[in-house]
């Protein structure tokens with residue numbers, strides 16, 4: 001399976017290095033020639049969970065240098081979401097007959113790309129593998145996670161199994177007949193755990209201790225879950241059952257709900273939100289594909305999403321450096337979302 005990995009950042013770098021280390025001949029594409037030259041000189045080095053390794057990276061080139069004369073059976077798309085949407089149409093041109101594009105971004109990217117480019121070209125993917133890039137070509141694997149892949153339209157397929165077997169030589173890969181549901185399960189937590197933590201500049205355990213934090217968590221989660229269910233997705237169990245105990249379209253305070261929340265806290269309560277790292281590095285966030293995706297789909301399916309809309313606006317303001325992450329912002333978002341809910 002002739003394979004190209006596009007985006008040799010934290011995730012793409014680890015997948016590329018682990019595949020090359022076991023002799024799988026993958027080619028690599030960076031954003032530009034300078035990044036390619038740097039990686040060619042440094043090679044790829046991985047530490048952390050799953051073991052350390054160093055490999056050379058001779059077959060790394062700027063994406064623009066690939067041409068339609070040189071096509072691939074599999075292209076793993078490992079850029080951030082904004083870049084993925086921009087670059088995907090060009091990548092489809094680099095696929096040979098029957099070739100597959102595998103996006104592994106968080107949020108709505110696989111479904112958006114399958115809708116735009118055709119489900120026959122796009123296989124859905126997501127990553128439970130945690131990775132950081134400490135310098136170009138230097139990566140740390142932070143957990144024993146896996147890639148999860150499957151047909152965006154649902155069900156099983158020979159192609160998903162073929163791709164799994166191929167990539168599983170280097171990294172753990174699982175196939176699911178319900179990738180849309182799995183994407184939503186992750187999205188539900190990203191919308192509330194990650195984004196609210198980033199806005200507050202705190203971990204979930206910190207921000208959920210305040211009344212505003214707790215209420216806003218419930219509101220963003222309830223809206224996102226309502227949108228998921230209205231769109232026909234069936235979120236799967238991930239850490240917790242995606243539907244909170246006694247949920248009636250809204251979260252209901254109870255001991256069972258506290259225990260449900262506690263399970264999320266046990267897994268994610270002390271993790272520094274990845275979006276907060278984006279803020280700190282002055283990088284563009286994936287908000288439009290996380291809470292923004294919920295707001296857009298909510299509009300489409302007639303589900304009000306005032307809390308998520310206020311969250312998106314706040315993140316945009318932080319990115320534009322008009323405001324900084326602060327726990328007080330959660331109270332302001334809550335007021336805006338209550339006012340938005342009253343107007344509906």
Ligand SMILES: NC(=O)c1ccc[n+]([C@@H]2O[C@H](COP(=O)([O-])OP(=O)(O)OC[C@H]3O[C@@H](n4cnc5c(N)ncnc54)[C@H](OP(=O)(O)O)[C@@H]3O)[C@@H](O)[C@H]2O)c1
Pocket residue numbers: 006007008009010011012029030031032035063078079080081083087104105106127128129130131132133286
């Ligand atoms: N890292 C994790 O633990 C993790 C876990 C789960 C999901 N994810 C998801 O996986 C995706 C990738 O995350 P990441 O952490 O690996 O991001 P990252 O470290 O920023 O890596 C993305 C890489 O893509 C490159 N890139 C951007 N545009 C490109 C283009 N047109 N052609 C070729 N390369 C291009 C970037 O280069 P520049 O630096 O030049 O922009 C960067 O090296 C995100 O959607 C993220 O949400 C990540």
